Amino acid sequence: MSHRHGHTQGSGYASRPGLSARQPLFGGPGPSADDQLQISIESGTLDIDTEIDQLRSSVGRLKQVSEAIQEENRLTGQVMDSLEGAMDQARASLKKTMRRLGRAYEQSRSNHMLYLILFALALFFGLYFWNRLYRLLKWIF
Structure with missing residues (x-):
């Protein structure tokens, strides 16, 4: 058969x-x-010897490929770790900037600038009238 x-x-x-x-x-x-x-x-x-040699070379190629994959995984892990560190730094910087912007917004909502401008105008008019009064008194006496 x-x-x-x-x-x-x-x-x-x-x-x-x-x-x-x-x-x-x-x-x-x-x-x-x-x-x-x-x-x-x-x-x-x-031919068993030829078959074994072919299997050996195939196994050797598979070993090289697996080592290359392992190295690539190691490098990818390192890149991911450094990227994660950069993202943490960026997140902290963004948080700090958001806090600063929040404070600036709260200060702009308050009337500090209006009070400062009014004080400057009052000081200017006070000095102006003081100067006029001084000249008037000097002219009278």
Whole structure:
């Protein structure tokens, strides 16, 4: 019952030369109890050393890729940490600025500037009238 490629008698597809029967995945009509898995190894078609070397090189490439991913994750973590620190500094600076703006707004809402302007005008008119009164008294005496 050895088939090279293609469909075997009622038992599924052969995936490699020499594999002649497969068990069904989810029940159903499968090979009977009499069927057996038969593998024929022909000379020159299966080179185990070559297969092992290919697996070794594949594993080596996977190791390099995983190390590169690990390094990238480490660098990304460092960047995220520095970004988090910068965001904390910006948040603190914004909070401080908002407090200052709040105080400035409260001061602008109060009448401090109006009182200062009125005081300056009163002082100016007081000095003006004092000067006039001094000249009037000097002219009289």
